Amino acid sequence: MIDHAVIPLQESSSYFLPSQLESLNFSRIPQHIAIIPDGNRRWARKRLSSSNEGHREGADILMETVKAAKELGIKAITFYTFSTENWSRSFDEISALMLLFASYLSEQCDSMIQNGIKLETIGELDPLPEFLKDTLKETKKATCACDQIDLILAMNYGSRNELQRAFTRILDEVEQGNLKKEEVNETTIAQYLDTHQWPDPELLIRTSGEMRISNFLLWQISYTEIYIAPVLWPDFTPNHLLEAIVDYQKRERRWGGV
Numbered sequence: 001m002i003d004h005a006v007i008p009l010q011e012s013s014s015y016f017l018p019s020q021l022e023s024l025n026f027s028r029i030p031q032h033i034a035i036i037p038d039g040n041r042r043w044a045r046k047r048l049s050s051s052n053e054g055h056r057e058g059a060d061i062l063m064e065t066v067k068a069a070k071e072l073g074i075k076a077i078t079f080y081t082f083s084t085e086n087w088s089r090s091f092d093e094i095s096a097l098m099l100l101f102a103s104y105l106s107e108q109c110d111s112m113i114q115n116g117i118k119l120e121t122i123g124e125l126d127p128l129p130e131f132l133k134d135t136l137k138e139t140k141k142a143t144c145a146c147d148q149i150d151l152i153l154a155m156n157y158g159s160r161n162e163l164q165r166a167f168t169r170i171l172d173e174v175e176q177g178n179l180k181k182e183e184v185n186e187t188t189i190a191q192y193l194d195t196h197q198w199p200d201p202e203l204l205i206r207t208s209g210e211m212r213i214s215n216f217l218l219w220q221i222s223y224t225e226i227y228i229a230p231v232l233w234p235d236f237t238p239n240h241l242l243e244a245i246v247d248y249q250k251r252e253r254r255w256g257g258v
Helices: 040-046 051-071 084-088 091-114 130-142 159-175 186-191 238-249
Strands: 032-036 076-083 117-122 149-157 203-206 225-228
Touching: 040 051, 051 076, 051 091, 051 117, 051 149, 051 238, 076 084, 076 091, 084 091, 091 117, 091 130, 117 130, 149 159, 159 186, 203 238, 225 238
Parallel strands: 032 076, 032 203, 076 149, 117 149, 203 225
Antiparallel strands: none
């Protein structure tokens, strides 16, 4: 029988009914969730609209998901927003996405501050357009004191690229005599990854029913529980987030043990 912990400090929830919150064990809320928000373009095609409309709807869902996650006591949530492989899309779609990222962050900055949402990023940002890098920098600075939840955007991110960059830095440290090769272990490698300041995610959610990892956090999710949501990302709701966490709490995590 589950021993339910007390519901978090807020007196009421904007997203969940008391009966829904009673289904949770608040002592087993994942502190870091990773999400692959898949299905924006398919959502748009079903409505005979442009992919840009799907991406815009997906951006709105992203922020609502972060606020709902904060209410549940989640401390970090990482979204796979633009991969190293996404550069193969059309120039028009990429340009629209970059403009959307920048405009949406600017629009949401005050709300993020009010809700205690701190913006962080992982990935190789240099290839991004200057206006987007400037917006990311400004939003990070504006939200740096926020302490309720970290919103981590994986931008121009690919796990193989991350590992290559980490190994290159490790080799540089060894060559410069700052690190002995005998000291290179799993803990050392983790310290050179983009995600070094956060614990590995306990739960990975992928929407749209697709069952692929897609080069996302390959090192970090070695023992992460995976939940596949059948809905397209723009149709994802806080209730779907709750369902994923309830499912996660039913599992027994053994990390390879008995």
